[in-house]
Amino acid sequence: MNHTNEKTVLGDHEIIWGLLQNDSDKRKSEEQLFSRYAYLIKEGMIKYSLAEDDAFDAYSDTILQAIDNIKRGTFEQRASLKTYLYRIFYNKCVDLIRKKTTNKGSVHQTAPIVDMLNMIADSAKTVIQQLIERTDMDLLKSTINNLGENCRKILSLFGEGYNDKEIATAMEYKTSDVVKTSRLRCLEKLRQEYLNKKK
């Protein structure tokens, strides 16, 4: 199925189902979701006077956040996908405008960091926050890119929020336990290589 010029209009449930599937179905559903409401980019330009690039960013980030929430099960489906997306998009546009008017390049911690930090009690959280701030993210990124293909793939699926069972299916491992062992070994290898480069 193609993502655009599509005569068949998928319902919310079908798109959500697709987003929860494996690689190829998921990709298609992501692209269908993006294409379906891409007219919001134009609305961002007209209603909020955003430049095209900014409106595109706000809309893309909206879709990425919605996909993430759907995967994590936090989209409660009390509203339609359209309403839900519009609400996120509105907030993203307002955030962009605020950033521009206050002209502040705020230090922004990404959602996975915030989520995990919130699982740690306040006193220990500060220690971890300070250590994260000292992490050389660019070096970490390049170290990940230099890992072997298998490790990169397994860590990439892990980062996207797939559980070990789903990774086992996608990468044809025998069991989820094997995935867990391999994944943690890759993480350990990544850490050793990162520390060696940092010295």
Place this chain on the structure above:
Amino acid sequence: MDNFEYIDDYFKNAPTDLQRQQFEQRITNDKGFAEEVAFYISAKSVIKNQSQAETKERFREIYQQQKVILITRPHKNTIWKYLAAASVIGIISVITWFLSVDKTSPQQLADQYIQQNFKTLGVTMGSQDSLQKGLGLFNNGNLKASLNQFENILATDSANDIAKKYAGIVSLQLKDYDKAIYYFTSLENQAGLYSNPGKFYHAVTLLARNKTGDEDEAKELLKQVAEKSLQGSEDAAKWLKKM
């Protein structure tokens, strides 16, 4: 590897209070362990960001290739056009009727107020991280998680008036009116605040709930808000004229 397994299990499963305590103690007492936790979180975040950046690039390609088609709102078929036209006529008639009788029901007043004022919540400069997280969750549409966040704050700091206010607002948006009234009543009874919207929000909730007796009770509260010039007094005075 052993530590990574422990850290991995901690973040993947909902930890118990005891597990949280033990985890926190290890972070505080064992620097090497704390560094591994920080690395685990950083690595996961970088990997996720990379994956999202790749997806965004795919979106950019689709957008560049098919911009003209994509940014045009999809056309509905003819029957929908007629239905849309009929709806517009219907809406205009309803609006005309409303204007001619100049009367809005108390419940509508409350609903409009909620729509206009509680759709998104501003993140206050300098407010605690935990409050900001709750507001962020609310603004992203995760209402239950947001309520949970504010209730967690209140569990350790029951006099936190800001958390109380937001817990009430989120409950109101979730249409859990009884819970919203609980938080707003608790807020209005809190002494020593420079500005306290508790009574007014309590009245808004009663009007939105609209059970027998709610409107009368709300009127009484609005009168008190207007007479004592409490927060919300201007709206209260206007509403009383319409009720």
